[in-house]
Amino acid sequence: MLILATALCMAPAHAEDGYELWLRYHPLAAEQATIYRSHATQLIIGSATPTQTVTREELQRGLGGMLGRAPPLSDAVTSDGAIVVGTPASSPLIARLRLDTKSLGNEGYLIRSIVVNGRAATVIVGNNDIGVLYGAFHFLRLLQTNHPVDHLDLHDSPRVKVRVLDHWDNLDGSVERGYAGASIWDWFKLPDWPAPRYTDYARTNASIGINGVVLNNANANSQILTPTYLEKVAALANVFRPYGIRVYLSARFSAPIELGGLKTADPFDPQVQRWWRTKADEIYKLIPDFGGFLVKANSEGQPGPRDYGRTHADGANMLADVLAPRGGIVMWRTFVYSQANPDDRAKQAYDEFKPLDGHFRANVLLQVKNGPIDFQPREPFSPLFGAMPKTSLMMEFQITKEYLGFATHLVYLGPLYEEVLSADTMAHGKGSTVAKVIDGSLDNHALTGVAGDANVGSDQNWCGSDFNQANWYVLGRMAWNPTQSSRLIAEDWVRMTFTNDQAFVKPVVDMMMGSREAAVDYMTPLGLHHQMGPGHHYGPAPWDASESEADWRPVYYNRADSDGIGFDRSSTGSDAVAQYAPPIAAQFNDVKQTPEELLLWFHHVPWDYRMRSGQTLWYELVAHYTHGVDDVQQMRETWRHLNGYIDPERYQQAAAFLAIQEKEAQWWRDACIAYFQSLSQRPLPPGFSPPQHSLKYYESLSFRYVPGFSSW
Ligand code: BDP
Numbered sequence: 001m002l003i004l005a006t007a008l009c010m011a012p013a014h015a016e017d018g019y020e021l022w023l024r025y026h027p028l029a030a031e032q033a034t035i036y037r038s039h040a041t042q043l044i045i046g047s048a049t050p051t052q053t054v055t056r057e058e059l060q061r062g063l064g065g066m067l068g069r070a071p072p073l074s075d076a077v078t079s080d081g082a083i084v085v086g087t088p089a090s091s092p093l094i095a096r097l098r099l100d101t102k103s104l105g106n107e108g109y110l111i112r113s114i115v116v117n118g119r120a121a122t123v124i125v126g127n128n129d130i131g132v133l134y135g136a137f138h139f140l141r142l143l144q145t146n147h148p149v150d151h152l153d154l155h156d157s158p159r160v161k162v163r164v165l166d167h168w169d170n171l172d173g174s175v176e177r178g179y180a181g182a183s184i185w186d187w188f189k190l191p192d193w194p195a196p197r198y199t200d201y202a203r204t205n206a207s208i209g210i211n212g213v214v215l216n217n218a219n220a221n222s223q224i225l226t227p228t229y230l231e232k233v234a235a236l237a238n239v240f241r242p243y244g245i246r247v248y249l250s251a252r253f254s255a256p257i258e259l260g261g262l263k264t265a266d267p268f269d270p271q272v273q274r275w276w277r278t279k280a281d282e283i284y285k286l287i288p289d290f291g292g293f294l295v296k297a298n299s300e301g302q303p304g305p306r307d308y309g310r311t312h313a314d315g316a317n318m319l320a321d322v323l324a325p326r327g328g329i330v331m332w333r334t335f336v337y338s339q340a341n342p343d344d345r346a347k348q349a350y351d352e353f354k355p356l357d358g359h360f361r362a363n364v365l366l367q368v369k370n371g372p373i374d375f376q377p378r379e380p381f382s383p384l385f386g387a388m389p390k391t392s393l394m395m396e397f398q399i400t401k402e403y404l405g406f407a408t409h410l411v412y413l414g415p416l417y418e419e420v421l422s423a424d425t426m427a428h429g430k431g432s433t434v435a436k437v438i439d440g441s442l443d444n445h446a447l448t449g450v451a452g453d454a455n456v457g458s459d460q461n462w463c464g465s466d467f468n469q470a471n472w473y474v475l476g477r478m479a480w481n482p483t484q485s486s487r488l489i490a491e492d493w494v495r496m497t498f499t500n501d502q503a504f505v506k507p508v509v510d511m512m513m514g515s516r517e518a519a520v521d522y523m524t525p526l527g528l529h530h531q532m533g534p535g536h537h538y539g540p541a542p543w544d545a546s547e548s549e550a551d552w553r554p555v556y557y558n559r560a561d562s563d564g565i566g567f568d569r570s571s572t573g574s575d576a577v578a579q580y581a582p583p584i585a586a587q588f589n590d591v592k593q594t595p596e597e598l599l600l601w602f603h604h605v606p607w608d609y610r611m612r613s614g615q616t617l618w619y620e621l622v623a624h625y626t627h628g629v630d631d632v633q634q635m636r637e638t639w640r641h642l643n644g645y646i647d648p649e650r651y652q653q654a655a656a657f658l659a660i661q662e663k664e665a666q667w668w669r670d671a672c673i674a675y676f677q678s679l680s681q682r683p684l685p686p687g688f689s690p691p692q693h694s695l696k697y698y699e700s701l702s703f704r705y706v707p708g709f710s711s712w
Contacts, residue, residue: 015647015649016646016647016649016650017460017461017649018460018461018462018463018466018469018650019200019460019461019462021204021462021469021472021473021497022144022204022207022469022473022493022496022497023062023140023203023204023207023496024065024144024496024497025061025062025064025065025066025140025144026065026066027065027066027067027068028066028067028143028146032146033066033067033068036066036067036143036149037067037068037081038080038081039081039083039122039149039150040063040067040071040081040083041071041079041080041081041082042071042072042073042074042077042078042079042081042082042083043056043059043060043063043070043071043072043073043074043082043083043085044073044074044075044076044077044082044083044084044085044086044091044093045059045073045083045084045085045086045091046086046090046091048090049090049129049242050241050242051129051130051132051133051242051243051244052086052090052129052132053242054133054203054242054243055085055129055132055133055136056073056085058133058136058137058140058203059083059085059136059139059140062140062143062144063140063143066140066143066144067143071083076093076117077093077116077117077119077121078117078119079119080119080120080121081119081120081121082116082119082121082122083121083122083123083124083139084116084121084122084123084124085123085124085125085132085135085136086124086125086132087125087126087127087128087129087131087132088101088125088127090129090132093116094123094125097114097116097123097125099112099123099125101125101126101127103155103157104126104127104131104155104157105127105131105157105158106127106128106130106131107126107128107130107131107134107157107158107209107211107244108126108127108131108134108155108156108157108158109124109125109126109131109132109134109135109138109155109156109157110123110124110125110126110135110154110155111123111124111125111135111138111139111142111152111153111154111155112125112152112153112154113149113150113151113152113153122139122149122152124136124139130211130244131157133206133243133244134156134206134209134244137206137207137208138154138156141207141492141496144495144496145491145492145495145496145500146495146500156480156481158209158479158480158481159439159448159480159481159482159483160438160439160440160448160449160450160479160480160481160482161440161446161447161448161449162211162212162291162329162331162365162394162447162448162449162450162451163209163210163211163212163449163450163476163479163480164210164211164212164213164214164248164291164331164449164450164451164452165205165210165212165213165214165399165451165452165453165454165456165472165475166214166218166250166294166396166451166452166453166454167183167185167213167214167215167216167217167454167456168217168218168219168400168453168454169183169184169185169215169216169217170183170216170217170221170710171187171216171221171223171224171229173186173187174710175217175457175708176217176219176708176710177398177400177402177453177708177709178400178455178457178707178708179400179401179406179407179455179457179464179707179708180400180407180455180456180457180458180459180461180462180463180464180468181457181458181459181464182457182458183457183458184197184198184201184456184457184458184462185215185232185236187229187232190231190232190235190236191231191232191234191235192235194235194236194238194239198236198239198240199239201456202239202240202242202243202245203243204462204472205243205245205476206243206244206245207476208472208473208475208476208477208480209476209477209479209480210245210476210479211244211245211246212245212246212247212248212291213240213245213246213247213248214247214248214249214250214294214331214451215233215236215247215248215249215250216249216250217250218250218294218295218296218333219250219296219300219302220249220250220251220252220296220302221252222251222252222254222255222258222259224249224250225249225251225252225255225259225279225283226259227282230282230283230286230287231286233247233249233286233287234286234287237286237287237289237290241289246289246290246291247287247290247291248290248291248292248293248294248331249283249293249294250293250294250295250296251293251294251295251319252302252303253265253295253297253302253303253304253305253315254303255275255279256271256272256275256276260275262275264308265303265307265308266305266308266310267305267308267310267314267315267317267318267319268308268310268314268318272318273318273321273322276318276319276322277322279322280322280323280326280328284326284328289327290326290328291328291329292323292328292329292330292331292363293319293323293328293330293331294330294331294333294367295315295316295319295330295331295332295333296333296335297312297315297332297333297336298312298336298338299333299335299336299337299338305318311356311359312332312336312352312353312356313356313359313360315332316330316332316360316361316364317359317360317361317364320360320361320363320364321361323363324361324362324363328363329363329364329365329447330361330363330364330365331365331367331394331449331451332360332364332365332366332367333366333367333396334349334352334353334366334367334368334369334382334384335349335367335369335374335396336348336349336352336353337349337551339549339550339551343574344567344569344573344574344576345373345551346372346373346567346569346574346576347372347574347575347576347579349368349369349372349382349384350372350382350383350384350387350579353366353384353388354384354387354388354579356388356391357387357388357389357390357391358390358391359391360391360392362392362447363447364391364392365392365393365394365447365448365449366384366388366391366392366393366394367393367394367395367396367449367451368382368384368385368393368394368395368396369382369396369398370382370395370396370397370416370417370420371420372576373529373530373557374403374530375397375398375402375403375453376403376524376529376530377403377404377416377516377519377520377523377524377529378416378419378520378524378527378529378597378598379529379601380423380588380598380601380602381420381423381425381434383576383579383580385423385425385427385434385437385438386425386426386427386428386432386434386437386442386581387425387427387579387581389427389442389443390443392440392445392447392448392449393437393438394438394448394449394450394451395420395421395434395438395449395450395451395482396451396452396453397413397416397417397420397450397451397452397453397475398452398453399413399452399453399454399455399471399472399475400453400454400455400708401413401455401468401471402537402708403523403530403532403537404516404519404523405519405523405661405664406464406538406707406708407455407463407464407465407468407657407707408464408465408657408660408661408664409519409657409660409661409664410465410467410511410512410515410635410654410657410658410661411515411516411518411519412467412470412471412474412486412490412512412513412515412516413471413474413475413516414470414471414474414478414486414487414489414490414512414513414516415486415513415516415517416516417474417475417478417486418478418484418485418486420434421433421434421435421438421478421482421483422434422435422483424584425437425580425581425584426580426581426582426583426584427442427581428442432581434482435482435483438450438482439482450475450478450479450482452472452475452476452479454472455468455471455472456472465653465654465657466497466650466653466654467512467654467657469493469497470490470493470494470497470512473489473493474486474489474490474493477489477492486513487509487513490509490512490513491505491509494508494509494512498645498646498650499645499646501645503645504642504645504646507638507641507642508638508642510638511635511638511639514631514635515631515635517631518627518628518631518632518635518665519628520597520628521624521625521627521628521631522625522628522629522631522632522665522668522669523540523628523668525621525624525625525628526596526597526598526599526600526617526620526621526624527566527596527597527598527599527600527601527602528557528558528565528566528600528601529557529601530554530556530557531554531557531558531672532554533703533706534546534547534552534553534554535547535552535709536703536706536708536709537709538703538706539664539667539668539671539701539703540667540668540671540672540698541554541671542554542555542558542560542671542672542675542676543555543675543695543699558600559604560675560676560679560680561679562679562680562681563604563606563607564604564605564606564607564609564617565600565604565605565607565617565621565676565679565680566599566600566601566602566603566604566605567600567601567602567603567604568602568603568604569588569601569602569603570588570589570590570591570602570603571589573603573604576602577589577602588602589602591603591605591609596611596612596620599617605617607680607682615685618680618682618685619685621673621676622673622684622685622688623685623688625668625669625672625673626669626688626689628665628668628669629662629665629666629669632658632661632662632665633662635658635661636655636658636659636662639651639654639655639658640655643655666692667698669691670691670692670693670698671691671695671698673691674691674693674694674695674698675695675698675699677695678695
């Protein structure tokens, strides 16, 4: 009771709406603030450039908010506790310190407790303004997470060069697979009204090291390349520039036809090449630091070079040549499959791109989704990682939870990202992790990247739920350093977003860390995948065969029948396993060696197959579904005990969303068990409750208006 009362006293007085994300800068507890104030007596920082100015503003805002007052600005260190911020070029004081900054590169920083003019000081130093801004955010994070700041000696720099958010935002304001309201880009009012929200968006991204934004949907509308829209894009670029963020655009491959009136978009056609060159000139005139193009070609109805008998490399290189003189890059997506191809969809990206290894220009990044299908709750890593040593591959993760419960399910994606990045491709023997492919170290690539398909919208809390903010956060932190621990990142996030109270932090981090496995269990355990409702992907529909295309149908993926369940991708089936390096291929090819969490991804297995537990597959399937629901009940219980530690607004919304999640987890479990039981013809193992409704009932549910799905 006493603990609860203390917690209540510490809860902030004003209503919280999640807008501040993890940059809340609320007053720290008195004792903590007193300690930190002695390390923030003066602020010495320039304002000669826009980035220096925003760095100064951020430090004043952060320190002012947390400590009750911002340290006064000064020119010289005259007391203990000064904070000295800048680059050797921007600050004569820092230049005199002769710090070794070589290893920091362009975007890195160091933060160190040192003596300046006989006084104890903290220096935040980078080689460039942007590194200093990142350092300032790190310093603020130390205070936000109650870290001691008296003996600092840390330095950091990003391991990945291009760290981008891909927005799937359409020009009409809708967001494909967006569950947080309309697009944040108010195209109609741009360029004249650069809403303050854009600045907060840029601050937020800079705080986690995001340095690029693709503004529009990969299913691109060529209108974005018209002069009218380019002016709007330039206005956004102006807002983002001080924060080290470049804008990129999704380019529709057929734009020369649609906008230029040409008869073709053939990348070999000189007129087409000229059109893109002129377009690039126009863009760079407005946006001198334009990042480049993202392209989805010849996939899901999008135009592309294959329409003209050219390869993906031909298409990508044509655009790359246009952008190269200006320092721009092409991010060319490998999410390519075709219904005209009867082969296993999981194999198609590899089949298309692997033969093109070494054929791409140096300023092309192939953007590869983490798994071979499409952002499922669990997939093996894409076999392209490690298979194209002569090509720069970037990672594409989805932040918006299209297949993981949308905005209302609490699913922290950190463990998913970590699982993929730490997976061993065995491309050059043991230790050839996906992270090493992505950071370029495995095959010596300088151009590297990570993209996250954004979950940001115009909802007041940006992401549709407070816990979804953690997925934006972890994407940025892992893009910066793909070998980080998702648990430590979750802990930082909880402390910054909610409270440093250990009695809250520990259970919430534990809950977040287990949340992805819970979703796997109640949706698609043991390697099942793509069992979601047709088109909109809301809820379970393992029986569904209504989609026009075979490989959009859940039945295509589960292949359940009276004998068993699962997709045979072994050498006796589609042989997708052969796309992996030999030791991995051998492991996945053997049903006994395949990790059980991927069993039904790679094998069609009889219902009575003996699992490692000694139980049958049917038993384990039912047990996993049930476990998933139990886990969500446990999450609710955990949250129930945390009432009072944080503000009532965010507490209650999370509680309500967890209730939705429990209801839907139960629905998933029951619908899937009902359907699979109709095929397995096995009784439910003892101790497991039967589905609440009949299979007919679940099959009868249909949903017309579901968020994020634009073709209603
Ligand atoms: C799938 C989505 C679809 C996207 C596509 C893509 O269902 O809306 O357009 O991926 O990544 O996940 O291009």
